Structures are given as structure tokens and as C-alpha cells.
Amino acid sequence: MRIAALAGGVGASKLLFGLSRATPPGELTIVVNTGDDIEMHGLTICPDLDIVTYTLAGVVNASTGWGIDGDTFAARDSLGRYGRETWFNLGDRDLATHIHRTDMLHRGKTLSECAESIRRALGVEAKILPMSDEPVRTQIETENGLLPFQHYFVKHRAAPRVTKIHFHGAASAEPAPGVLEAIAAADGIVICPSNPLISIGPILAVIGIRDAIAARRADVVVISPIVGGVSLKGPSDKMMADLGLEVSALGVARMYRDIVGRIIIDRADAALQTSIEELGMAVSVTGTVMRTDEDKVRLATYTLAQFKKKASGAPA
């Protein structure tokens, strides 16, 4: 069973860990958001690609969800001595990834080739694709002005009120090699419980990806990142509220209704089932909070099982 997954970073990585355990080697292709990428100190940093790769490699810092377990910060502190910004936490081991990638890019390699080199070096079996080899940069329009994504997210801790979100470069960005093929060939497409606005949004903004997903609508399952009206990870809830969207699994379903056939919602949100079904989406209800590795594999297995239901499930 070939699976394609759309993913951001921390919000997606628990489910991806489960999917990587629940699918045979080579059957999982992950399309990762690169709108969060940032150039810092001359290095190209791809937070979501790295979070996904480190997670699947088993080296991620489990307490933060990003960075490498046990990493040190000697270089970052020394960069500060040179008057450089240190609000973006670059660990010493993590830095090797950015140096490796940046050197490859300078030598004319693509971001896809970098991602492939890194996941192979770290022993990850799932295929990890950037959404595009061309730069897309998410920018957040806030009450304090336009902020590059990481400035909004890390430096300002997602505090300023969001008025609009831009995906700079997306309108002219082609999908990376293999992205549309993976979506077309998949037996099932999973949209991870990532932030719909700034993790999945940029992927869907790349030329052709939204249409490719929409064409597979009956085979697309999303796991709601909002449970009981709050986001389990990150500022999805706060950003949705800033933009006047309903902060609930129903609000999530509304954003995806054109391209997703089925949504998995948490038991806490079971009361929303009928309202969501009225949008023309199938609904599956289960426990979606992943605390242990068993939780992750269980939800992944449950997600994969939904694809077998599609013929009878979707009312659309």
C-alpha cells in the first residue's frame, strides 16, 4: 500500500513516526513544507525537512520535537560573540546538516538532492521530498507589520496578531521531482495533523499540488490538528482565531472540504461529526492524541485502515 503524506514539522512528526512503522519500507513518501525555510549566517535551514528526517532517524530531541537529541550549542554561543542573532537555536550537530546542505546547494545540487543525501546518511527509509526545489518563503502579515515566518514563529513566539499569510514564491514554484507522481500513484494520501495555515498551506500553494490532491479527494484523509478547540502543538488555534476561522475540527474540515474526503477527529470532538458530514466529508472518530510510540503506531494504523473504507464511507 503506497502512501503519500503531506507534512509540516513537529505537528506531523509523531504521526509520521507511526506511519513509517506501519508501512513497508519504500512505500511511504513524505512531501514536506519548505515555507518555513530560512537563511541564517549564510546557511540554508529547512526546519520541517530536518524535523521529519531527525524524527524518522530516531535522533530527534523528543522533549522539543526539533533539533537533535543531546545536541550542544557551542557554535551558536560563539556566533553570538560575533554579534550575530542567536534566537534561532542551532545545535552543533544540527549545524552539520545546514553546512552540508548549503555546500551542496552552492555546488548546484537541488534541495531534493540535499534531502535525499541527508535522509540516506541518517538511515531513513521513507522517501522525504521538499514540496519544491524552488524557494518559497512564508511571510506573516501581523498587526506589527510583515514578518518572515521564523521571525514571527520563533523570535516573536507567534505573539503578534495575524492578519494575512503569504507564501512568497509559491505562485511560480514547481513541485519537486516526484511530488505529483507520489500523489498520483498513492493508494492513500495522508494530510498530517500539521498547522493547516502555515504547514500544509504552503504545500498546497505550490503549482499543481492542490489540484493533484483534489483529483484524489476520495483517497485523502486528514487528521485534525485541533482537538477540543485547541491545537495540540504550535499556534494553529491562535492563528485560526486571528483570521476569524472557527477554532475546532469543524473549522479544520471547512478549510479542507474541497480536497479531502475524510477527516479523523478526536473522541473529544465526536459531537462535531454531523456538522462535518454536512460539508460532504466522511468522519472517523478515534483517540488522536499521541503520547507514546504505541499511540503513534496505533493512530497511523487506524489512518491507513480508513483508506479501505472509502467506497462506502464518503457521502460526497
Next chain:
Amino acid sequence: MRIAALAGGVGASKLLFGLSRATPPGELTIVVNTGDDIEMHGLTICPDLDIVTYTLAGVVNASTGWGIDGDTFAARDSLGRYGRETWFNLGDRDLATHIHRTDMLHRGKTLSECAESIRRALGVEAKILPMSDEPVRTQIETENGLLPFQHYFVKHRAAPRVTKIHFHGAASAEPAPGVLEAIAAADGIVICPSNPLISIGPILAVIGIRDAIAARRADVVVISPIVGGVSLKGPSDKMMADLGLEVSALGVARMYRDIVGRIIIDRADAALQTSIEELGMAVSVTGTVMRTDEDKVRLATYTLAQFKKKASGAPA
């Protein structure tokens, strides 16, 4: 008393430490070899500039003479995981220097501006100038073929027999801003006890520097890096032997006779004084082995005192 010093890395740094203590702030300008520079992982690494700066900043690893005291090597080990060469030891704190410099260079700054930024950040009062802002790369012709300098020196531990030394780029490299001015304005010029072939040689190969030094010959003092027929640091002795040069303070004096008025030799070499004087150079004999900080300041003070002797001292 304004002093200009020509310097390589480890061999020079002990004396430079002494000179920095023995001269008033702002009176010492150090012109540093950049022929040893290397591009690695896309980063521009300037070993001699960094050794000199770290030494004067008091952060150098005293046991090796290079790198930063207490530095860690997490990033280097991770770079190895990506299949990258790890024979060149890049510490995590040290890496911050290379990242900072490389980013400045990519933004159009000169190597001089990088050196200035780094020494100021680390609180070094002496002025530290690269010999040139243009790339010069020392290459060693050996029995095993042509090797970039760091490959010969670090990767192959200076083992292959040297047949010739090239300073690639030197013939078209202009001195960095301030280099010729510092040489012209100095009350005394010190050639540090560095390797004459691959530390001082590249500096003298930059357009106009050899002539500028020669024009000040009576005010130029060199400290012999060869004591008792061996080099105190590095492969000077082995390289001189490979090239058929006499491995002694006399051999050193012969290399410098056209541009240096006085050589300081160790007491162990006192017997060579007459032979050196016959070359037309003044000779000063003292203890030149620096083990303690007191040794460094003492030899530096002794060196500065030689400039006052020039009128009566030089037989040339």
C-alpha cells in the same frame, strides 16, 4: 614605537603574544599568511589568521597552539556522518568563526574586514591584517604529486618529500589595505620565528611586499625558527632538508639576507654567528625557546631592543 610583524600561525604566535604585551595598544600591526587558507564544506578557513587572533585573545588551545581552548567537535563528527572529510579538525566554537567569515565574504566584505570584525569581537588590540584580500593558495609539489597545502600539512602530516613550493595566485595578489603602509611606517619590522618557506614565503610573494621589506632592511629583525638544527614547531627543518637547504640558523639567514638586517639566533647556535655576519647580517644571540609567558615577553622585549642598535649593529 610602531611595530609591524610578519607571521604564520603556531610558530609565530608565542612571540606575537609577547609583542602584544611589550608594545603599547595600537602600535602593533601583524601581517598574516593566508596561503594556508582552505575552503572546506563551503566555508573559508584561515588557519593562520585564526591562530594569531585566538592567541592574542587568550582563547587558543595552548596544548595544540591552534583551535579554541575547551572546544568540542560535535559538528565535525556529524559532518563525517554525511560522508564529509573530517581530517581537518573544526571545533564547534571555531566553526562559528568560519561561518561568520564565510557569510561576510558572501555578502561582499573583504578578508581584511572579516579579520577586523573577528579580532574586535574577541577583544584583540593589535591590528591583524591578512597579507592580501585576494586568494593565495600554497601548493606543495611532492614526490606524490601536487598537494594543496592543508592536504600536505594536515592530511599527510607533512610526510611526502617536498620538491617545490608554489604560491598560487600570489603573482596577481595585491597586499591588503594597510600592509605596505604598516611596513613603511614601522619603527621596526619583526619577522616571526615562522616557517620561512610556507609561512613567510607566501607573504613575501604578494606583489610589492618583498620590495617593501627590502627597502626597510636595516630595520628588519628575524628570529630564527631553527634552533640547534631543528625547528621548534612544524616541519621547517624537514622541508628545508627536502629542498637541499642547510637546516640551521645559517640556512635561515641565507634565505633572508637580501631583506633582513639582523637575525636573532639561539645561544645553542652561537657558533654560527661569524658565518652569518659574513653574509652581511647583524646577529644577536639570546635564548629563543619560549616555554612560559615570561619567556615570550622577554624575547619580545629583547627583539624590540634590537631596533635601537641598528645604527651601530649592521655591518651591511
